Amino acid sequence: MSMPRMHWDDLPAPARDAITERTGPVEKVETVQGGANSGFAARVHTASDVIFVKGIPAGHSQMPTQRREAAINPYLPPASPTLLWNVQEGGWDLLGYECILARHADYSPGSPDLPLVAAAIEELQAIDSPPLPFVKTATARWAAHLTDSAVLEGATLLHTDLAPHNVLVTDRAHLIDWAWPTRGAAWIDPAVIILRLMEAGHTAQDADQWAQRFPSWASAPAGGVEAFSTANAAVWAEIASHDPLPWKQRMAGLAEHWAGYWQHRPHTGL
Known part of the structure; x- marks a missing residue:
C-alpha cells in the first residue's frame, strides 16, 4: 500500500x-x-x-x-x-x-541503456545469496502457483523486481529498491526482466534473444522456465484482479503472452 x-x-x-x-x-x-x-x-x-x-x-x-x-x-x-x-x-x-544523481533506465528497443543494465545484472548474477533468515527462497515465493517448486531452487541472490524505476543510469546502471531479495535459480532475474522489456516495446522473441547474453538464461531448463512463466502469469493475473490499474492489467497480459510464447518456442534443453 x-x-x-x-x-x-x-x-x-x-x-x-x-x-x-x-x-x-x-x-x-x-x-x-x-x-x-x-x-x-x-x-x-x-x-x-x-x-x-x-x-x-x-x-x-x-x-x-x-x-x-x-x-x-x-x-x-x-x-x-x-x-x-x-x-x-x-x-x-x-x-x-x-546519492546517485541519475535517471531511470530506458528499456525501449535500441536504448543505449540496455548494455549498461545487462552489465549490472551480470554483476548480480555472480553473487551468492547470503544466509539471512529474511531472504525468501524462490520456491517459497512462487510455491502457491507451482506443482513442483523445486525447479526454482538455486543459490543466487535475486532482485526479482527489475522494473525501469528500480534501475538508475549514470555511466553505468545501478540496481535500487531491494525490498524482495530472494535466493534461487540464477535464470529467474532474466525471466523477470524479459517482461519489463516487453512492457517497453520488445517482442517476446526479441526479449528472449536479449536475455541469451546471460549464461544462466542460455542454459536454463526449458521445463523450469515454463513452470515459472505459468506461475508468474498467475501471480500477475492475481495482482491485476485485486488492483485493476492499467499498468497491472498490461503486465498480466504480457505475462500470459510470454507464457504462451515459451510453450511454443523450440527448445533444445531439458
Missing part, C-alpha cells in the same frame, strides 16, 4: 536532528516523488555532499520491507548504492544512502 509523501518540514524535529547529526548542516532538501513505499524520500544537500534519505513511520505495515532492504545492503554488488547509516528516531526508521 502506498503512503503519502512527506516533506522535510513534516518530519518530527527529533527525526530531522538525527539526520543532521549524520550529514552535517543541511543546506537544501529536495523531496523525491518516485516510489510508493516510503513516507519520506529526499536528496539532502550539505555544503560538501548529497545524501539520499528515505524513511517510513515506525510500526507501519511496510516496515519489514525497509528492514530487509537495510539488512541486505552489505551483501549487494557495486551496482547498488551503499547504505551509509540507519537510525530510528522521532517515530521514524530512516536510511541514508550514497
Whole structure:
C-alpha cells in the first residue's frame, strides 16, 4: 500500500536532528516523488555532499520491507548504492544512502541503456545469496502457483523486481529498491526482466534473444522456465484482479503472452 509523501518540514524535529547529526548542516532538501513505499524520500544537500534519505513511520505495515532492504545492503554488488547509516528516531526508521544523481533506465528497443543494465545484472548474477533468515527462497515465493517448486531452487541472490524505476543510469546502471531479495535459480532475474522489456516495446522473441547474453538464461531448463512463466502469469493475473490499474492489467497480459510464447518456442534443453 502506498503512503503519502512527506516533506522535510513534516518530519518530527527529533527525526530531522538525527539526520543532521549524520550529514552535517543541511543546506537544501529536495523531496523525491518516485516510489510508493516510503513516507519520506529526499536528496539532502550539505555544503560538501548529497545524501539520499528515505524513511517510513515506525510500526507501519511496510516496515519489514525497509528492514530487509537495510539488512541486505552489505551483501549487494557495486551496482547498488551503499547504505551509509540507519537510525530510528522521532517515530521514524530512516536510511541514508550514497546519492546517485541519475535517471531511470530506458528499456525501449535500441536504448543505449540496455548494455549498461545487462552489465549490472551480470554483476548480480555472480553473487551468492547470503544466509539471512529474511531472504525468501524462490520456491517459497512462487510455491502457491507451482506443482513442483523445486525447479526454482538455486543459490543466487535475486532482485526479482527489475522494473525501469528500480534501475538508475549514470555511466553505468545501478540496481535500487531491494525490498524482495530472494535466493534461487540464477535464470529467474532474466525471466523477470524479459517482461519489463516487453512492457517497453520488445517482442517476446526479441526479449528472449536479449536475455541469451546471460549464461544462466542460455542454459536454463526449458521445463523450469515454463513452470515459472505459468506461475508468474498467475501471480500477475492475481495482482491485476485485486488492483485493476492499467499498468497491472498490461503486465498480466504480457505475462500470459510470454507464457504462451515459451510453450511454443523450440527448445533444445531439458
